[in-house]
Amino acid sequence: MASTTIASAAPLRLAAWQPASMLDWPGRIAVTVFVRGCPFRCAYCHNPDLLAPGAQTDCAALLEHLQRRAGWIDGVAITGGEPTSDPALVPFLRALRELGLPAKLDTNGGRPDVLERLLDEQLVDMVAMDVKTVPERYDALTGMPGSARTVIASAKLVIGSGVPHEFRTTAWPGALTLDDFPRIAASLEGGQRYVIQQFRAERTLDPAAAAVLPFKSDALHAAARACSPYVPTVVRGAA
Ligand code: SF4
Numbered sequence: 001m002a003s004t005t006i007a008s009a010a011p012l013r014l015a016a017w018q019p020a021s022m023l024d025w026p027g028r029i030a031v032t033v034f035v036r037g038c039p040f041r042c043a044y045c046h047n048p049d050l051l052a053p054g055a056q057t058d059c060a061a062l063l064e065h066l067q068r069r070a071g072w073i074d075g076v077a078i079t080g081g082e083p084t085s086d087p088a089l090v091p092f093l094r095a096l097r098e099l100g101l102p103a104k105l106d107t108n109g110g111r112p113d114v115l116e117r118l119l120d121e122q123l124v125d126m127v128a129m130d131v132k133t134v135p136e137r138y139d140a141l142t143g144m145p146g147s148a149r150t151v152i153a154s155a156k157l158v159i160g161s162g163v164p165h166e167f168r169t170t171a172w173p174g175a176l177t178l179d180d181f182p183r184i185a186a187s188l189e190g191g192q193r194y195v196i197q198q199f200r201a202e203r204t205l206d207p208a209a210a211a212v213l214p215f216k217s218d219a220l221h222a223a224a225r226a227c228s229p230y231v232p233t234v235v236r237g238a239a
Contacts, residue, residue: 011056012088013037025104028074038082040108041143043206044172050081075102084111093123109154110147119161127158127165133176134183141175159190166193171220174212178223185227194227196220198237
């Protein structure tokens with residue numbers, strides 16, 4: 001039975017996969033799957049090579065690994081790019097369910113319709129969702145008209161789902177001010193965790209984005225304290 005669904009799940013727009021990682025799903029040994037394609041164009045994107053959808057790819061080696069190692073790994077972390085932009089995501093997640101493998105989804109929240117389906121079918125066990133900035137700055141950052149509206153809808157779905165989750169903001173000063181963090185947190189009231197991630201000027205979609213000076217660490221921690229009355233907030237990547 002499992003092999004039938006597994007076969008029909010392929011091919012994803014698979015960019016790459018890692019056989020085991022402890023970084024992508026904290027506390028778990030997970031296979032990490034990178035899916036191509038994202039309709040947003042955030043200037044600071046660290047994975048610009050994954051933004052074009054590209055061709056769907058044969059997933060035979062990945063699927064064989066998952067079948068063989070299902071008893072040895074704690075789950076599958078699916079990231080990108082933007083996994084919800086791949087029509088093969090839903091059958092792929094169904095196949096993971098048949099294998100008894102928990103799934104974590106990283107998403108930009110731009111496809112509430114897909115997210116709703118995944119949550120309704122109980123196909124994901126953890127959601128990590130970006131909330132990149134306040135609504136009035138969203139479209140300028142993502143290059144996608146209406147992106148704020150879709151992300152607000154997705155956040156509501158995630159909060160109401162009961163599925164373990166966290167929301168994340170990359171603290172890129174080109175897209176938000178320190179005062180924006182508590183505004184974002186207030187919009188996430190009822191959420192389980194809010195993570196403010198320090199911006200690292202490594203590889204970026206727009207080379208000019210790397211020249212923007214990051215917020216100071218103590219300023220981010222102060223912002224996190226201002227957010228915590230709304231949703232438990234932590235800072236990642238800043239001392
Ligand atoms: S950072 Fe932005 S452009 Fe890059 S994958 Fe995430 S949502 Fe897409």
